[in-house]
Amino acid sequence: MRAWHFSETAYHLLPSAETYESIRVTLPNRHYDPRIGADLYHRYLDEWLLAEDEGLEIMLNEHHQTATCVDPAAPLMLAALARQSTRARLLILGNPIANRRQPVRVAEEMAMIDVLSRGRLEAGFVRGVPYEISPANSNPVRMNEREWEALDMIIKAWTHHDGPVSFEGRFFHSRQINIWPRPWQQPHPPIWISTTSPAGAARVGTHGYVQATFLTGFDGTKRIFDAYRNAWREAGRGENVPNDRLAYAALVYTGETESAAHAGAEKLLWYITSNKVPPHFVAPPGYLPVDAGVRMLRGAEHPLSAFAKSASVEAAIAAGIMMAGTPAQVEAQIRKVYDHVGGFGHLLIMGQAGFLEHDETVAGIRMFAREVYPRVRAW
Numbered sequence: 037m038r039a040w041h042f043s044e045t046a047y048h049l050l051p052s053a054e055t056y057e058s059i060r061v062t063l064p065n066r067h068y069d070p071r072i073g074a075d076l077y078h079r080y081l082d083e084w085l086l087a088e089d090e091g092l093e094i095m096l097n098e099h100h101q102t103a104t105c106v107d108p109a110a111p112l113m114l115a116a117l118a119r120q121s122t123r124a125r126l127l128i129l130g131n132p133i134a135n136r137r138q139p140v141r142v143a144e145e146m147a148m149i150d151v152l153s154r155g156r157l158e159a160g161f162v163r164g165v166p167y168e169i170s171p172a173n174s175n176p177v178r179m180n181e182r183e184w185e186a187l188d189m190i191i192k193a194w195t196h197h198d199g200p201v202s203f204e205g206r207f208f209h210s211r212q213i214n215i216w217p218r219p220w221q222q223p224h225p226p227i228w229i230s231t232t233s234p235a236g237a238a239r240v241g242t243h244g245y246v247q248a249t250f251l252t253g254f255d256g257t258k259r260i261f262d263a264y265r266n267a268w269r270e271a272g273r274g275e276n277v278p279n280d281r282l283a284y285a286a287l288v289y290t291g292e293t294e295s296a297a298h299a300g301a302e303k304l305l306w307y308i309t310s311n312k313v314p315p316h317f318v319a320p321p322g323y324l325p326v327d328a329g330v331r332m333l334r335g336a337e338h339p340l341s342a343f344a345k346s347a348s349v350e351a352a353i354a355a356g357i358m359m360a361g362t363p364a365q366v367e368a369q370i371r372k373v374y375d376h377v378g379g380f381g382h383l384l385i386m387g388q389a390g391f392l393e394h395d396e397t398v399a400g401i402r403m404f405a406r407e408v409y410p411r412v413r414a415w
């Protein structure tokens with residue numbers, strides 16, 4: 037198993053949530069202080085590099101027009117890490133290619149980072165969250181189709197080396213595709229796709245890409261991984277699905293004592309409890325499958341939205357979306373999720389969020405890397 041340190045680079049110094057409707061899209065940026073923001077960027081970079089020193093890999097993502105993730109251009113942050121780091125694999129999860137107008141530009145960015153890092157890139161792709169449809173001036177309808185077509189164009193750009201080629205799809209068209217540089221890793225960097233539904237995972241399994249899911253808990257993750265495994269086998273890829281094809285992301289904090297760990301974990305819960313978003317941003321018309329849209333109209337809530345109303349460290353651990361405690365407790369919690377879902381090869385650790393300070397983040401990284409990670413890798 038590989039463990040990856042992950043931060044959404046949040047800007048957490050916000051006014052009371054009662055004073056604004058949504059933390060995404062419409063929160064006025066007058067609440068952002070660029071001087072504080074610069075300090076946070078440097079702090080987060082330092083924490084990723086420290087995680088590398090402790091033997092962990094590096095993961096980052098991007099979001100737009102939100103204080104929960106002030107990294108709207110993850111390739112830029114990834115380029116900085118490609119230059120400053122030396123050993124860690126560099127996972128971007130991911131490029132929201134259904135909202136990007138030029139997939140070839142994404143192919144160029146990722147190829148450049150792969151070369152700059154001397155072949156350490158793990159290239160992840162996502163459809164994009166519903167809150168970002170309007171900021172991207174994008175169409176919520178047929179986003180899955182756009183995502184997969186964009187990925188086809190990116191792979192074509194990565195793998196053709198004998199002069200310009202063209203791509204004519206339903207959503208994307210390009211002539212004279214001949215990117216410089218081409219990727220270091222051949223035929224292309226490893227591809228990850230993030231999905232949180234069994235249907236999405238089945239499509240990823242058919243292609244054999246790495247499937248990552250985020251905060252889906254015990255039963256949700258099992259359904260997603262089972263769908264991936266079934267599709268992998270039906271595609272003729274073999275009976276046994278390697279664990280390194282599956283990744284699970286959770287909130288993780290390890291402390292010397294249970295009370296110290298839970299104090300740190302409580303701060304990590306900011307990621308869930310602060311995510312105030314009105315329904316018209318959560319479910320733009322056409323984004324959700326019809327059956328999911330019907331359930332929402334009848335009053336169903338997203339599991340994390342319902343959880344946020346009564347969030348606690350104990351409840352998050354019980355749900356399988358958080359591992360927190362002493363090294364022995366965290367190892368046992370990881371093992372419980374691992375056994376329940378049938379195994380996975382990557383643990384994506386949100387080890388920093390909200391008001392977790394730098395020294396607390398560093399302590400959590402080191403405690404996990406030194407006391408938990410060796411035990412987990414042993415089995």
